[in-house]
Amino acid sequence: MLNSPSQSQTVDFAKIREDFPILHRSVKGKPMVFLDSAASSQKPKAVIDVLNQYYENTNANVHRGVYQLSQEATDAFEAGRRKVQAFINARHEHEVIFVRGTTEGINLVASSFGRQFLQAGDEILISAMEHHSNIVPWQLIAGQTGASLRVIPVSDTGELDMEAFDSLLHERTKIVALTHVSNTMGTINPVKTIIGKAHQKGIPVLIDGAQAIPHMEIDVQELDADFYVFSGHKMLGPTGIGILYGKEKWLNQMPPYHGGGEMIKTVTFAETTYADLPHKFEAGTPDISGAIGLGAAIDYINAVGRDAIAAYEHQLLEYGTQKMLEIPGIRIIGTAENKASVISFLLEGTHPFDVGTILDQMGVAVRTGHHCTQPLMERFEIPGTVRASFALYNNFEDIDRLVEAVQKAATMLR
Amino acid sequence: MTINEIQDEIIDEFSFFGDWMEKYEYIIDLGKGLSLIDEQYKTDDYLIRGCQSRVWLRADAAPGGKVVFTADSDAVITKGIIALLMRVLSDQTATEVANADLYFIDKIGLKEHLSPTRSNGLLSMVKQMKLYGLALSTQAS
Numbered sequence: 001m002l003n004s005p006s007q008s009q010t011v012d013f014a015k016i017r018e019d020f021p022i023l024h025r026s027v028k029g030k031p032m033v034f035l036d037s038a039a040s041s042q043k044p045k046a047v048i049d050v051l052n053q054y055y056e057n058t059n060a061n062v063h064r065g066v067y068q069l070s071q072e073a074t075d076a077f078e079a080g081r082r083k084v085q086a087f088i089n090a091r092h093e094h095e096v097i098f099v100r101g102t103t104e105g106i107n108l109v110a111s112s113f114g115r116q117f118l119q120a121g122d123e124i125l126i127s128a129m130e131h132h133s134n135i136v137p138w139q140l141i142a143g144q145t146g147a148s149l150r151v152i153p154v155s156d157t158g159e160l161d162m163e164a165f166d167s168l169l170h171e172r173t174k175i176v177a178l179t180h181v182s183n184t185m186g187t188i189n190p191v192k193t194i195i196g197k198a199h200q201k202g203i204p205v206l207i208d209g210a211q212a213i214p215h216m217e218i219d220v221q222e223l224d225a226d227f228y229v230f231s232g233h234k235m236l237g238p239t240g241i242g243i244l245y246g247k248e249k250w251l252n253q254m255p256p257y258h259g260g261g262e263m264i265k266t267v268t269f270a271e272t273t274y275a276d277l278p279h280k281f282e283a284g285t286p287d288i289s290g291a292i293g294l295g296a297a298i299d300y301i302n303a304v305g306r307d308a309i310a311a312y313e314h315q316l317l318e319y320g321t322q323k324m325l326e327i328p329g330i331r332i333i334g335t336a337e338n339k340a341s342v343i344s345f346l347l348e349g350t351h352p353f354d355v356g357t358i359l360d361q362m363g364v365a366v367r368t369g370h371h372c373t374q375p376l377m378e379r380f381e382i383p384g385t386v387r388a389s390f391a392l393y394n395n396f397e398d399i400d401r402l403v404e405a406v407q408k409a410a411t412m413l414r
Numbered sequence: 415m416t417i418n419e420i421q422d423e424i425i426d427e428f429s430f431f432g433d434w435m436e437k438y439e440y441i442i443d444l445g446k447g448l449s450l451i452d453e454q455y456k457t458d459d460y461l462i463r464g465c466q467s468r469v470w471l472r473a474d475a476a477p478g479g480k481v482v483f484t485a486d487s488d489a490v491i492t493k494g495i496i497a498l499l500m501r502v503l504s505d506q507t508a509t510e511v512a513n514a515d516l517y518f519i520d521k522i523g524l525k526e527h528l529s530p531t532r533s534n535g536l537l538s539m540v541k542q543m544k545l546y547g548l549a550l551s552t553q554a555s
């Protein structure tokens with residue numbers, strides 16, 4: 001069941017929970033059970049403290065001051081970049097671009113890669129389980145270039161149809177953009193295989209890692225991903241910071257996304273020459289505290305250990321799945337073999353919104369609705385789901401409270 | 415009864431509920447009651463799109479400057495709250511609907527259901543009802 005039981009046993013996850021101040025609060029007079037980490041994770045005190053320290057001691061704009069404070073801020077900011085580089089094992093520091101989040105990262109690639117490489121008749125290959133932020137940016141650039149979107153279908157278990165993928169991947173395909181882990185179903189996609197197949201045909205691949213990065217070890221060189229995008233706020237870091245990893249060879253060929261300060265070498269009214277990577281893609285004052293906070297989140301995750309986190313979350317998933325399936329009338333959407341710690345479900349004869357409302361009354365925070373994956377909801381012909389997602393600070397008691405609340409909802413609503 | 419008399423009546427009824435469960439069981443019962451809108455009107459023309467649940471709303475002018483609302487939702491709690499809103503606003507004069515101050519929602523502890531973050535369509539529905547009231551009252555005068 002566990003990838004590495006020995007490691008997960010050496011980490012005391014009960015103590016980890018203590019590191020997250022917000023988990024002490026109550027909701028509607030009951031201790032809060034937070035099961036919406038897939039939307040945004042909570043932050044450990046270590047991250048909150050670093051943000052405070054930054055504003056109390058180090059705050060200044062980066063890359064432009066001769067004075068000591070600006071130098072310190074720049075050093076801390078760039079240290080954040082190096083932590084990210086090490087965390088995902090990027091070959092070069094300048095392949096790590098700071099963006100606002102996954103959404104901005106994908107928009108950047110869709111726009112800059114698209115303007116450079118897409119033409120009428122070309123195809124962009126995505127899947128039926130993509131988050132809207134890995135659909136709409138591609139639709140926008142398709143509309144501007146005359147390229148079109150092709151979609152890898154999803155099976156009843158919530159897995160990619162790999163045969164369909166093989167036949168959809170052909171000479172007209174110019175880029176594949178795919179989620180690593182489905183935010184709605186938890187499916188872990190075989191991205192390494194997919195990247196390998198695409199590369200055989202010389203096609204680059206963007207991976208939306210928003211839901212993968214908090215839960216598993218990511219090595220962009222081992223995956224050989226051309227682009228890998230994720231958000232800080234889903235991996236214990238602050239909101240407003242995210243990462244676009246891109247291979248140097250692609251980033252160098254792509255035009256800038258935003259224009260402004262920081263991203264230029266020289267500007268005259270006749271002509272502007274652009275700065276080198278990563279600054280070419282970082283116009284304007286960046287989210288300095290965000291980058292530093294993200295670095296602190298990475299330190300925290302590394303200290304716990306990604307294998308230990310993955311193993312522990314897998315235990316939560318197995319326990320939760322087993323307990324949920326004991327409730328009569330539960331249907332789990334997303335039953336892939338290889339899953340991250342997400343349980344999306346429907347309770348027969350009820351609407352997800354009603355279930356979510358009762359759960360909220362009982363202090364259990366879950367997500368209801370389409371989870372920004374409307375095409376996937378259409379695929380399953382459902383209005384939405386109730387989604388419980390687990391993180392390293394959840395425990396088995398949280399799952400018991402969830403199950404109890406769902407049982408209560410069932411008796412009240414049916 | 416006037417809009418405010420009905421609101422006060424509802425507030426009084428809700429004051430007897432001991433806890434949230436009794437309250438929601440009552441709302442769910444209301445929601446499970448009769449279908450509030452004719453199936454033929456459950457179309458996109460009458461749909462108010464919420465992110466979470468869908469709401470259908472129809473307004474008809476009735477004699478005496480009154481407006482009769484019918485509405486429905488695919489979520490039963492939303493539907494129960496719609497039943498309360500219907501009880502307050504339907505069959506009142508268009509002018510009164512347009513000017514109504516719906517204080518009962520807050521008083522019975524259901525304010526969160528009419529907040530934008532819920533996006534269950536209820537807030538848009540109330541706005542739409544008032545707009546209908548306004549449109550019908552200006553037509554009449």
Ligand SMILES: Cc1ncc(COP(=O)(O)O)c(C=O)c1O
Pocket residue numbers: 038039100101102103104131133134179181182183208210211231372
């Ligand atoms: C798979 C996936 N992609 C993209 C996003 C968008 O992330 P953000 O809102 O941080 O830009 C999310 C967040 O919900 C997600 O789950």
